Amino acid sequence: MKRRRLALFVLLCATLLQSGCEFKDLDKRFFVVSIGVDKSKDPKKPYHVSLKVAIPSGQVQMGKESFDVYAVDDSTISNAVQHLKANVDKEFDFGHTKMLVFGKELAEDDYRDALDWMVRARFLQQIAWVGVGSPNAEEVLRVKPNFERLPSNALFLSFGQIGVESEFTVSRYLFDFFRANEEPGSSPVLPIIKAREGHFTIDNAYVMDGKRAKLRLNADETVLFNTLVRSQNKYEYVLEQDGKRFVFHADQISVSRSLTESPKPTATVKIKLGGTLVESQDQVVKEQDLLKVSDQLGRKIQKDIKTLLEKFRDQHLDPYEFGLYYRATHWDDVDQEVAAWKKMYPSLQFDVQVKVNLRGSGVIE
Helix, strand or coil, rough: CCCHHHHHHHHHHHHHCCCCCCCCCCHEEEEEEEEEEEEEEECCCCCCCCEECCCCCCCCCCCCCCEEEEEEEECCCCHHHHHHHHHHCCCCCCCCCCCEEEEEHHHCCCCHHHHHHHCCCCCCCCCEEEEEECCCCHHHHHCCCCCCCCCHHHHCCCCCCCCCCCCCCCEEEEHHHHHHHHCCCCCCCCEEEEECCCCEEEEEEEEEEECCCCEEEEEHHHHHHHHEEEEEEECEEEECCCCCEEEEEEEEEEEEEEEEECCCEEEEEEEEEEEEEEECCCCCCCCHHHHHCCCCCCCCHHHHHHHHHHHHHHHCCCCCCCHHHHHHCCCCHHHHHHHHHHHHHHHCCEEEEEEEEEEECCCCC
């Protein structure tokens, strides 16, 4: 019994003497909040990696946040991160990294290696947001909005309806982007983050083909795509008819889809929108005119969405994931399902049905 007590005492003493080599005090860390990966101009060092580092301060004030951006060219992204440590006197902490940005040139060329590193890196969160930086990722990281309280917080709040709720913004987590990029029958969509003087503009998007950014969506097309995937419940659509302009605010939306293979392969998309008029060149819109405006709005939205779906099909892209829907309703071998879908998709027809319910013409009656 005495020997056991002595052994236990020795073990406790040994535990107290351990140094804990993996632990660093807060004052010995730099917190990396965003990472950018660009294409370098040096062919021997193809990657230009940027880290946005938040510098902690005792008092948080709007527009007074302190950060620095460290960047280097290297042959691999991992080596670049290690080389950047030579520029600082503290350890990089990636626990607060919530934004990953591909440079526009890299995204349009080949982003697969950068994505592979992001997914494999054990210190990066899979719920980090992913986007494409324009003109490049480093410029996006260097933007310092006057209204920002914490470094990169303006970017974090731009996605997922955490802060702003914009019908022009596409939001994508890292894990979801990787899933859609690798899954047959899906084409991921990433937001384009345009760096401006002191702020960002996020109203366009890229459709990726698994290797590069293949199709750029303008602002109107981005809204239509968000309508299909129901990224939020607030949209506005403009109708110009007979020299008059109406703006419809939709706050209720439902979307369903189905596939039929005979007599012709057809994808049916049904969309129901409910809302009110928020802008009209006529001061007063009579109740009897609401049905007419509803019908015209429905036909316009129907035509625009059908045109967008046909554009995706002609570019061999499937961001609405009809291919996944097809595979989910068949029980063949995976390779057979993928081959059958690739054969069917180029000839797929679209039946888009849109029903608009105008509940009123706004406050003015």
